[in-house]
Amino acid sequence: MVVCGDDGLAHRLAAELRGVYGEQVTLVVPPNERTARPPVVGRARAASAALLDRVVSAAVGSVGRGGGNGPVSGAGGPPGQRPDGEGVLEALELTEAVLAEAGVERAAALALVYDDDETNIRAALIARRLNPRLRLVLRLYNRRLGQHIEELLDQVARLAGRDGADGGADASTTVLSDADTAAPALAATAVAGTGKVVQTEGLLLRAVERAPAGDGAGAGSGLCTLALLSASGADPAGDGPEGSGEQEPRLLPDDDEVRQARGRAAMVLEQVSSAGGPESAAPARGTGVVPPLASLFSRRLRWSLAGMVGCVVALAVALSLVTEIHPLRAFYLTLLDMFAIDDPAIGASLGRQILQLLSGLVGLLLLPVLLAAVLEALGTFRTASALRKPPRGLGGHVVLLGLGKIGTRVLTRLRELGVPVVCVESDPEARGLATARRLRVPVVLGDVTQEGVLESAQIHRAHALLAVTSADTTNLEAVLYARTVRPDLRVVLRLYDDDFATAVYRTLRAAHPHALTRSRSVTHLAAPAFAGAMLGRQVMGAIPVERRVLLFAAVDVDGHPQLEGRTVREAFRAGSWRVLALEGRTDTPSDHVLAKGDRVVVAATRRGLAELR
Structure with missing residues (x-):
């Protein structure tokens, strides 16, 4: 496997492939330590530390040799000749010569995780020409462009295989981004x-x-x-x-x-x-197109209207008793008096005249209440298509801090899972506000570090707090403040630096041992997905089990004699693979017969998945 990049994601991805999956890796990085300090993978700490030592040694060696624009091998020789199967190349630019020296022509997969989309695309085109059988994984921020590039490179691989260049069906192209x-x-x-x-x-x-x-x-x-x-x-x-x-x-x-x-x-x-x-599994309330009546008017205005209606009823009853007229006629005359329609009670009894004066007074008080109701309803309908406020009595929800690139994707994923969410964002022009408006998700606009903002998001009744703003200090401050409000609150915070995330996690866990705390860096979260994609599109994820790993993959039943025509129970091979579910179904009975057209999710060891593939 070949990994090319210029930031911490490349180092973590290489360590993930080496330490978790046991793959041979060649890492291509820029010289002179221009990148951020590479993080450490928890399950492959020794492998990552050794890799870091070799990167530093290679950088020192290149400086001692005076640098240069050409590729420099980290060990002074071809990467494939390293005793541990892991090499480091340094290069200012990812040219065809650099890719050839990295062994792309013989590699099974290539990951291009530079921070620049153009660099990744240019290198992918060169690599596909050098090796049509190569499995490509690209890091692109432009999702629409990435889809077109993926289709283009896959088409090239299919044509190369048709022309006899041995372009295998597994020569896939996968485009990923940090946010996704x-x-x-x-x-x-x-x-x-x-x-x-x-x-x-x-x-x-x-x-x-x-x-x-x-x-x-x-x-x-x-x-x-x-x-x-x-x-x-x-x-x-x-x-x-x-x-x-x-x-x-x-x-x-x-x-x-x-x-x-x-x-x-x-x-x-x-x-x-x-x-x-x-x-929390209950659906979020008030997510329809038309807002509920309770959200149109404030509580104070609703009580004012109720008081006015009570006064009208009381005046109508009193008029009916004093003048001995029909209650409906009394109600009608009361409304005439309230709205100052000219019908003075001249020559009528004293009680009728007093009630007419009181009705006129109530009518004067009713006018500003009606005006306030109209303005408030118009304002509610105007903001109904924009942003919603957290509904009263909401509980069991997730409070999401930040609606940037990562926060927007997190919000979409949470709503796909049916989880009620309340967002907090300080920037009124944030990119995720349009998504929140479309999904009818409540949003609190304000600085989360200011008092009262988290309370507006109903943090005291929340299921979890998810802090994913771009500022580490903001995420940490919000989590610490939320813990003062709810010591047992489940918190997850995104931190850029992996070592800092580990230190924050350990400190929060020691301070609140009975509350669940998770701190994650973006490279820590993104690397497993990139590594899984390098193993093939079938691989959906991996779970480490002490010093070993279990792979989860989606496999087509058609063409597999170990699966096709067997029940789910019969398809199980102890120590190799196990069928967990059929894709698209929430329940899979053990006596279900797997047939052509089925696609199953299996848990497998590396050797078992290789046999299935």
């Missing part, structure tokens, strides 16, 4: 409380650790048992230390192994509903 890859993980963390989540069409699956049980680890809980662990984990979210037991973990065990595994913890797969609770 980080947003689902942030949304899943806020909803499910863990990063060990796999998302498919209509399904949100979560892997959690179960403590050892007397009759078998994890028996009778969850959809299935993914693995028997070597030691029980202390952190079910996957942020704790790795298992330290001598016994190796057993991936995808069968039912007999689960029953016999006394005293061993297990990793169990669960299905998550919307936001993890019954009240």
